[in-house]
Amino acid sequence: MNALPRPSTIFLAAITTLVAVLLYSPLFVPIVSSFFTISHGDVDWSSPTLSTYRALAENHDILAALRTTLIVGLCTVVLSVVSGTLLALYYHGRRSGRSILQFIIFLPFLMPPIISGLALLIFFREIGLERSLLTVVIGHTVFVLAIVYRTVLMRLQSMSRTLVEASYDLGATGWQTFWRIILPNLSSAMVGGAILAFALSFDETMITILVTGTQSTLPVRLWAMMRLGFSPDINALVALILMFTVLLCVLAARFLIPRQMATERS
Amino acid sequence: MSKAGSMQPRERRLSLLVTVLAFALPVIFVLVPLAIFLVYSFFSVDQGTIVYAPTLGNYVRFFTDPIFLPVFWNTIVLCVSVAVICILLAYPAAYFLTTLRGRWRYALLMLLLVPLLMSYVIKIYAIRSILGLNGFLNKALVAIGILQQPSTLFVFNMNAILLTLSLLLIPFAILPIFLSLERIPQTLLRASDDLGASGLQTFLRITLPLSLPGVASAASFVFVLAIGDFLTPQMVGGISGFTFGRILYSQFGTAYNWPFGAALSVALAIVVICAILIGERFGRSRGTSV
Numbered sequence: 392m393n394a395l396p397r398p399s400t401i402f403l404a405a406i407t408t409l410v411a412v413l414l415y416s417p418l419f420v421p422i423v424s425s426f427f428t429i430s431h432g433d434v435d436w437s438s439p440t441l442s443t444y445r446a447l448a449e450n451h452d453i454l455a456a457l458r459t460t461l462i463v464g465l466c467t468v469v470l471s472v473v474s475g476t477l478l479a480l481y482y483h484g485r486r487s488g489r490s491i492l493q494f495i496i497f498l499p500f501l502m503p504p505i506i507s508g509l510a511l512l513i514f515f516r517e518i519g520l521e522r523s524l525l526t527v528v529i530g531h532t533v534f535v536l537a538i539v540y541r542t543v544l545m546r547l548q549s550m551s552r553t554l555v556e557a558s559y560d561l562g563a564t565g566w567q568t569f570w571r572i573i574l575p576n577l578s579s580a581m582v583g584g585a586i587l588a589f590a591l592s593f594d595e596t597m598i599t600i601l602v603t604g605t606q607s608t609l610p611v612r613l614w615a616m617m618r619l620g621f622s623p624d625i626n627a628l629v630a631l632i633l634m635f636t637v638l639l640c641v642l643a644a645r646f647l648i649p650r651q652m653a654t655e656r657s
Numbered sequence: 658m659s660k661a662g663s664m665q666p667r668e669r670r671l672s673l674l675v676t677v678l679a680f681a682l683p684v685i686f687v688l689v690p691l692a693i694f695l696v697y698s699f700f701s702v703d704q705g706t707i708v709y710a711p712t713l714g715n716y717v718r719f720f721t722d723p724i725f726l727p728v729f730w731n732t733i734v735l736c737v738s739v740a741v742i743c744i745l746l747a748y749p750a751a752y753f754l755t756t757l758r759g760r761w762r763y764a765l766l767m768l769l770l771v772p773l774l775m776s777y778v779i780k781i782y783a784i785r786s787i788l789g790l791n792g793f794l795n796k797a798l799v800a801i802g803i804l805q806q807p808s809t810l811f812v813f814n815m816n817a818i819l820l821t822l823s824l825l826l827i828p829f830a831i832l833p834i835f836l837s838l839e840r841i842p843q844t845l846l847r848a849s850d851d852l853g854a855s856g857l858q859t860f861l862r863i864t865l866p867l868s869l870p871g872v873a874s875a876a877s878f879v880f881v882l883a884i885g886d887f888l889t890p891q892m893v894g895g896i897s898g899f900t901f902g903r904i905l906y907s908q909f910g911t912a913y914n915w916p917f918g919a920a921l922s923v924a925l926a927i928v929v930i931c932a933i934l935i936g937e938r939f940g941r942s943r944g945t946s947v
Contacts (some may be wrong), residue, residue: 406749417783495683501886514690
């Protein structure tokens with residue numbers, strides 16, 4: 392790519408910078424306004440304040456929604472990691488009907504969330520399941536299952552067969568091989584998948600809006616508040632969530648980036 | 658069959674049980690709801706209660722009512738435009754990434770993808786405030802002198818939906834394009850250089866054609882995500898920015914006509930499936946031959 396003349400490189404760098412600015416400006420707005428007061432579109436830079444964070448600590452409504460989101464996220468992670476791993480093992484075991492199974496698992500991820508959400512909404516109504524946090528957890532699990540499944544399956548497929556064969560040769564039973572060889576090798580993929588699943592669940596809005604009962608998760612609560620405009624303490628919350636999300640990303644990258652790439656870097 | 662026959666009966670029963678268990682969860686919670694949903698599209702509503710008798714009425718209404726087809730068509734055009742804008746911005750950025758070396762390349766890629774994981778609702782809200790009458794965009798345009806006074810051109814209409822969706826979905830275009838660019842063997846570019854091609858010629862004849870599969874995947878990703886979104890149009894579209902997703906959503910809220918909503922969803926699903934298939938088709942045909 393060295394053949395490119397200088398002006399084109401400058402042009403490309405300029406576009407890239409523009410894209411970065413476009414992507415980050417919507418994140419910048421709430422963070423700035425969490426520390427400064429904004430009136431009529433003008434930021435008052437002179438007086439930084441932490442009052443928004445103090446107000447947040449007293450906003451029980453939002454904190455309750457945050458707690459609900461965390462509960463839903465943890466349940467979703469447990470359910471999706473267990474079932475995603477089992478399904479990946481089933482797929483890898485070359486049993487019958489695999490491609491159909493894989494197709495079904497990917498469906499909710501490929502279809503627009505509004506379709507998955509509405510299908511579940513009607514389904515819950517038909518089987519007489521009242522809308523509640525349970526239905527939200529089911530909706531989230533169905534949605535994130537494909538990601539966990541895919542992550543674990545990719546690790547399984549890159550795992551050397553000789554490891555398993557060596558274990559059998561040394562006289563280990565199927566269970567011993569599973570617990571001592573396969574599972575430890577999968578663990579980092581499972582953790583990575585779990586983090587992705589949690590991040591997706593944490594921000595899932597469209598399916599949640601459709602299948603939630605009286606208790607709302609944080610994105611749904613924010614969505615409801617948005618029509619009236621936010622109180623300043625929401626900005627503080629957003630700033631905190633952004634920091635938390637960045638942390639999650641870094642963690643996920645650690646578990647998911649292949650080993651040889653990590654060693655290459657060091 | 659002969660292989661199954663040689664198994665122990667207990668083993669065979671276990672194997673069948675495992676298969677049933679593996680299929681149970683995806684079938685019950687994915688396939689059955691979608692099937693019920695499809696069946697619902699053939700029902701109708703009479704005075705607030707659902708009539709469980711098969712009818713094609715919903716589909717007839719969709720095709721004959723003067724409201725739905727134009728909105729459907731406009732939404733498709735809108736989402737194609739979003740895909741085009743995203744690709745025009747993402748391609749140069751992805752290309753720039755591949756010119757960087759080692760650690761910088763992936764660090765910058767990460768930087769451009771991280772905004773994806775940040776709260777969708779908050780981003781919509783922030784973008785709306787940027788586009789609004791007192792927003793940053795208007796202030797900047799007035800300051801440069803392009804506008805005499807702040808304009809409401811960018812909020813609560815179709816433009817607003819177009820801009821907001823593009824801003825939200827750019828990362829989904831960057832990743833597939835980057836991956837396809839990265840896969841192009843450097844030897845090809847060097848060979849082209851050795852044979853006396855200029856930088857531009859190499860780009861137009863080697864790099865661009867070989868990266869088209871990535872562009873196709875990017876376009877189908879962005880299109881599918883844009884057309885399925887009902888939050889953004891609801892939030893920034895105002896009264897004039899009416900999209901298919903909003904109409905669909907309203908059938909389950911204010912309009913209360915679930916069967917008709919189900920029929921609209923079937924139409925949406927068909928468009929989405931077509932987009933995915935087109936993306937797959939063009940994303941693969943050249944990708945495998947390299």
